[in-house]
Amino acid sequence: MDSGITALVSGGMAGLAASAGAGLVLMHMRGEPRTMQQDPRYDDVVRDVAGFLRQRTQACIDAGIERDRIILDPGFGFGKTLRHNMQLLNGLAAISGLELPVLVGLSRKSMLGAIIDKPVDQRLVGTVAAHMAALVNGAEIAGNIALIDRGSCTFACPSSIPIVQLIRTAKDDLTHRKETDA
Numbered sequence: 505m506d507s508g509i510t511a512l513v514s515g516g517m518a519g520l521a522a523s524a525g526a527g528l529v530l531m532h533m534r535g536e537p538r539t540m541q542q543d544p545r546y547d548d549v550v551r552d553v554a555g556f557l558r559q560r561t562q563a564c565i566d567a568g569i570e571r572d573r574i575i576l577d578p579g580f581g582f583g584k585t586l587r588h589n590m591q592l593l594n595g596l597a598a599i600s601g602l603e604l605p606v607l608v609g610l611s612r613k614s615m616l617g618a619i620i621d622k623p624v625d626q627r628l629v630g631t632v633a634a635h636m637a638a639l640v641n642g643a644e645i646a647g648n649i650a651l652i653d654r655g656s657c658t659f660a661c662p663s664s665i666p667i668v669q670l671i672r673t674a675k676d677d678l679t680h681r682k683e684t685d686a
Contacts, residue, residue, distance in 0.1 A: 522568035529575045529607055530560045534583025541583065549588040550595030553578050558602055575645065577607045581615055589615045593637055600642030607645040610634040632664055639668045640675070 521528050532553045534544050546552045557576045565571055578599055580589050600606045610616065616630035617623065635646035 518564050518567035518569060521564070525570075525573070527573040527575070528564070528569070529577050530557055530564065531577035532556050532579035532582065544583045544585060544588065546588060549584065549591050550598050553592060554595075554598045554602065557599060561602065561604065571604070575605045575607050576602060577609065580608060580610055581613050586615050586618050589613075593634070593641060596638060596642040600644070605644045606642060608635065608638040608643045610638065610646070636664050636668050639665075640671050 534540055534546075535542075557578070561571075561574055561576070564574060576599055578592050578596070580592065584592065596606060596608075611631050612624050612627040613631075613634075616627045616634060620627065620630045622630065635643075639646055
């Protein structure tokens, strides 16, 4: 599985991924890594990111990559301000509406440090809260790889999953109820 930060925009990577039958993660990033945090701007970050991922998904499909091999990543922190990241977290339904799995990687991000004013090694609770919010809002995969490797998320993250599942079920029930009452 390829998880590059360019969403296969450059070169012939899409064709190579198709011929290899590889799975891949398409991630949104505004700008270049060196300068991406210097005054990033969006008209509507949720719409812009969803549109970019929709376009890249279609380009990958056109290159021969099977749709079921694609995962979407909105790219939290990659060319986005704290406000953009929070708007994106709240708007994940627009990205999950593209009907592909959505991956979020929020582990110990600087955006969490800005909110809770904690150094990187003290952001476990913020990480779990952000990942749970992402899962409630439509993400299917919350990337805790960095936390699991350090052993600090062994109990916190898995024990949160049933709570998220119950919240999502209740959210779906309420949505269905509103639709049938209309």
